[in-house]
Amino acid sequence: MSHENWQEQLRRGSLDLAILLTVSAGPRYGLAIIQHLEAFTDLVVTEGTIYPILGRLTREGLLEAEWVEGEAPHARKYYRLTQRGAKRLREMKDEWRTLAGKIARLMAASEERHS
Amino acid sequence: MNLSETGESRINGYLFVLERSLKTFLPGDVVRDAVREIESHVRERIGASDGAPNEHEALEKILRELGPPLRVAQAYSAERVIDEAVTTGRLVPIARAIWHVATTTVIGALVGIALFTGYAMGVGFLVVAALKPVFPNNVGLLVVNGIPRSFGAQFPTPPGAVVYGGYWVIPLSIACGFAVLALTHRAARRFLSRWRERRQPTM
Numbered sequence: 001m002s003h004e005n006w007q008e009q010l011r012r013g014s015l016d017l018a019i020l021l022t023v024s025a026g027p028r029y030g031l032a033i034i035q036h037l038e039a040f041t042d043l044v045v046t047e048g049t050i051y052p053i054l055g056r057l058t059r060e061g062l063l064e065a066e067w068v069e070g071e072a073p074h075a076r077k078y079y080r081l082t083q084r085g086a087k088r089l090r091e092m093k094d095e096w097r098t099l100a101g102k103i104a105r106l107m108a109a110s111e112e113r114h115s
Numbered sequence: 116m117n118l119s120e121t122g123e124s125r126i127n128g129y130l131f132v133l134e135r136s137l138k139t140f141l142p143g144d145v146v147r148d149a150v151r152e153i154e155s156h157v158r159e160r161i162g163a164s165d166g167a168p169n170e171h172e173a174l175e176k177i178l179r180e181l182g183p184p185l186r187v188a189q190a191y192s193a194e195r196v197i198d199e200a201v202t203t204g205r206l207v208p209i210a211r212a213i214w215h216v217a218t219t220t221v222i223g224a225l226v227g228i229a230l231f232t233g234y235a236m237g238v239g240f241l242v243v244a245a246l247k248p249v250f251p252n253n254v255g256l257l258v259v260n261g262i263p264r265s266f267g268a269q270f271p272t273p274p275g276a277v278v279y280g281g282y283w284v285i286p287l288s289i290a291c292g293f294a295v296l297a298l299t300h301r302a303a304r305r306f307l308s309r310w311r312e313r314r315q316p317t318m
Contacts, residue, residue: 072159
């Protein structure tokens with residue numbers, strides 16, 4: 001696997017978690033989610049490809065979507081976390097922390113041996 | 116920013132290409148919702164770029180960051196059609212995903228032909244099993260002048276042909292049919308799974 005491919009897999013794997021985290025603070029519409037992700041991460045390379053992911057997360061029951069009219073000159077589609085989504089988010093956060101901790105320990109051990 | 120007629124045409128052109136691409140593999144209501152959401156994104160960005168000196172440049176930047184319509188459509192395909200096929204493993208989603216992959220790339224087309232051949236062969240074996248009790252003298256291993264010619268059904272049998280296999284053809288064909296179908300289906304699912312991992316557009 002090339003370095004770019006590895007980075008891509010890593011980015012893709014963490015994007016679901018990043019989106020769920022973004023929406024966990026409260027309902028957001030697509031562009032607001034993208035802007036939040038762009039402010040904190042470099043996970044969004046092509047803005048238009050976030051929408052299909054939001055669609056999948058909605059189909060999986062982790063998010064629910066609702067069109068809101070009148071707030072802006074055009075309608076906005078808001079996404080909010082469902083109960084199932086909140087449960088999945090907790091699991092994903094635990095798994096992420098566990099994995100990150102293990103990799104950090106592994107890196108520390110490796111650096112110790114080399115020093 | 117109030118768009119000029121040219122700007123509106125540019126947006127409508129983008130949305131038209133996106134809609135056409137999505138329509139090839141998504142139901143109408145899903146396409147309408149997706150296009151509406153992308154349009155909302157574009158309008159939102161245009162509204163935020165009030166004061167930009169050059170409408171053309173501002174609009175092109177927005178569309179560039181959104182991604183080409185075909186790429187956005189490809190992302191929908193990866194997330195919806197292929198994801199559904201890989202996750203559920205059901206025949207219809209798998210067939211739809213293979214069709215989509217086969218009609219968008221050369222490699223996809225070649226693999227699609229191979230998989231179609233596999234499914235057709237599996238169904239062919241089952242048809243042979245079904246035909247044997249009805250046409251016992253036309254279905255089986257056809258040997259003409261001592262040389263095996265084919266396994267299946269032939270109407271009428273050629274002169275000098277002898278049909279071998281008897282009623283053993285039925286369980287044999289059923290076993291072969293299901294085995295070929297299962298292997299092809301497994302191969303299709305594995306192919307789509309790898310396709311999803313490797314070909315999904317950059318997020």
